[in-house]
Amino acid sequence: MAIDLEKILRPIDSPIPEFPPKLMTLAGGEEMVIRQVGREEIPDLLPHVAPLMHVERDFYNIVASRVYAELLGFYTHRVQDEYVLVAQIDGELAAIVNGRRVSAEVGMSYHTLALRRGLRVGAHAFAAKMEYHIDILKQKEVLIVAESPIGFRRWMIEYKLEKRFDIPHELGGVPSWALTSELYDKARSSLVVGRRPVPEHLLAKAKAGITAPSDPPTPPIDLLAATRSLGDSTATALIEQRNKLGGS
Ligand SMILES: CC(C)(COP(=O)(O)OP(=O)(O)OC[C@H]1O[C@@H](n2cnc3c(N)ncnc32)[C@H](O)[C@@H]1OP(=O)(O)O)[C@@H](O)C(=O)NCCC(=O)NCCS
Secondary structure, eight states, rough: OOHHHHHHSOOOOOOOOOOOOOEEETSSSOOEEEEEGGGGGGGHHHHHHHHGGGGGGGGGHHHHHHHHHHHOOOOOOOOOSEEEEEEETTTEEEEEEEEEEOOOSSSEEEEEESSSSSSSSHHHHHHHHIIIIISSSSOEEEEEOOOOOHHHHIIIIIOOOOOEEEEOOTTTTEEEEEEEEEHHHHHHHHHHOBSSSHHHHHHHHHHHHOBBOOSSOOSSSSSTHHHHHTOOTTHHHHHHHHHHHHHH
């Protein structure tokens, strides 16, 4: 008898409520929509994440590589109970956040990736993800880690997260931090912004298509130049590499 292996490989997602779309006005006056995307929209996100795998600055490379894998994992049904939210400004992709439901009471925050800098779109998208876990899924806490100093400032310090160092986080097994529902309530008035419902025409524009970020972080001409320069203040290694590439 033929076995349908795909049925064994695929986890069965738990039925959970969706994130209700929200709208916020950014410091520069732009309107940003945050909404949940399904599997069918993942192929529209991947091409905008891939180039960031080569942006070493601010740890975009490791975060984008992991986000790419997590989006593929979601698309191909290889992760249990994952969700993905996107932030869009006039259709344009501004941020991606994702995570998963571990149990009825505990959520796992995966990543926050800002594709437009300097407007706190990442901070707002992260807040929406916490709102999803605590207000919509009614979870008691969310396990979080930071892979970058900016992330640490934004999450651990701004929300005053609690240590859960006895729990290895799914991102690399590093010690977890937690946003509890009590901490979320304290942050609610200052960090969680936005309004509902999103006006029909703005939601329709966002759903009509995810368009390319207009000013995403870009890689340097010399990949890994920042890391190399740490132990190579005269840039000799770079010059040698260029010579090799140039064939001289
Ligand atoms: C962490 C992250 C989501 C925060 O996004 P954000 O809230 O929109 O904030 P930005 O990254 O735009 O800005 C962060 C700081 O850099 C400054 N900044 C602004 N424009 C910048 C630019 N073009 N380049 C570098 N830094 C910039 C900002 O002024 C801000 O300073 P502040 O903390 O004093 O406000 C985002 O930096 C990011 O995606 N980083 C790479 C991936 C990552 O680390 N994700 C989190 C994993 S834990």
